[in-house]
Amino acid sequence: MNNGARGVLVTGASRGIGRAVAEAFAARGDRVAVHYGNGTADAEKTLRGLSGEGHVVVQGDLADPATATRVVAEAVDGLGAVDVLVNNAALAPTADSRHAIAEVGYEDWVSIWRRAFEVNLFGSANVTWAVARHLLERSAPGSVVNVGSRGAFRGEPEHPAYGASKAALHAMGQSLAIALAPHGIAVSTVAPGFVATERQAVKLAGDEGDAVRRQSPFGRVGTPEEVAAAVVYLASPEAAWSSGTILDVNGASYLRP
Template sequence: MTDLAFRSARGVLVTGASRGIGRAVAHAFAERGDRVAVHYRTGREEAEETLRQLPGEGHALVQGDLADPQAALALVSEAIAGVGGAVDVLVCNAAVAPSERNRHSVAETSYDEWVSSWRTMVDVNLLGAANVTWAVANHLIERQAPGAIVNVGSRGAFVGEPEHPAYGASKAALHAFGQSMALALAPHRISVTSVAPGFIATERQHTKLAGPTGDSIRDQSPFGRVGTPEDVAAGVVYLASPEAMWSSGTVLDINGASYLRS
């Protein structure tokens, strides 16, 4: 594939695309004429709804548990076949997100719960992304094709996550992994970047935003609002574009100035 071809319709794999940020990212690529492989682990109905919403043709649905290394490898092969034989862009969005159910504050969690939380989050948020990256990177190298990999990290990698330390650590490691891959894959014309979203108004955050803490969350940003999945998608689409190749290695903050890194 030539660089000119990279500007035309591309094959895009978005992990964790059944809803929220992943759904918005999938839709943003499809709007630009790309063929999108919508990945999900268990939410098949939601993933099918994402697929139905995508404009254009040539999209596909792929399933797999990223905590399983063999499943991660298989879903990339399925995605390649599903979008016409080539994946040019990978968006590593799938993650075990913080919730009250997986809260693991060090002073309030049993050792078994602590170990389980760390294993679950690291297996998906870091190792799953690493394994999918390996598969897509080698696919691109074999084709001698340019490409882009964008990791969806988190502001929590910088501000800390005291009630979900495994989440914060896994996202910080994902940023670092992306920068290592940016160095390793640049000779192959593959850019690797990350985004670090702040608080995003996804479906799972509706109750929190509608409750008594909603105003304080919105006030974290001088814009007086929280981010949307579409805000994140806009950054991801830009970083995956050929024009952003020279930004390889960057971590783009998408948090409405709610946190500023020095």
């Protein structure tokens, strides 16, 4: 462990982008709290794969406000302090959560929208509050990096709740960047495009795979490690002047004006 090691809480770190983010911070000598909602075996696998020492696992459904603050408290206890928060936990689009408005019934529509915002926005907001207050009590600088989505800009017609919740997460980050800057706390967001996580392996191997890869002029999709590299940069002291930014990490598959 190096003398400049920070405490980093990564939510939704049991697989995919979250695991890659946890690994990237650990590789630079930081102590990481690996948060997960479900899937103990995956979270333990992430923990075992982290270089260095001093890492911990914390569990809980962030949609519950009391659980969100408990998770932060456990991360602080386990790491000694939290200096960086990565809001990665989210309900991502799946075939089961598809809710195109012309196809889904009202009861499912309401349920999917409520759950998406409870996790993707409210959970992130509550965890951010707890980490920010922890930093303020310590009079310490810090960083918050939100994992948003390209879908917040281009639209998600088959998963509108996901796109809307990520757009709200982007807006939250910019509001908090202004609010927390006087305290030395930077807040920024990455907006990935399609990423080759374990969850997307079947889709990429199937008939849709080529079409997805053609979305980018590079002819491929992103990797979790590429998103993690952007997160680590935005969480660095050198990136403090980029607070409030939303960094597109989508291989030029969607260009904003």
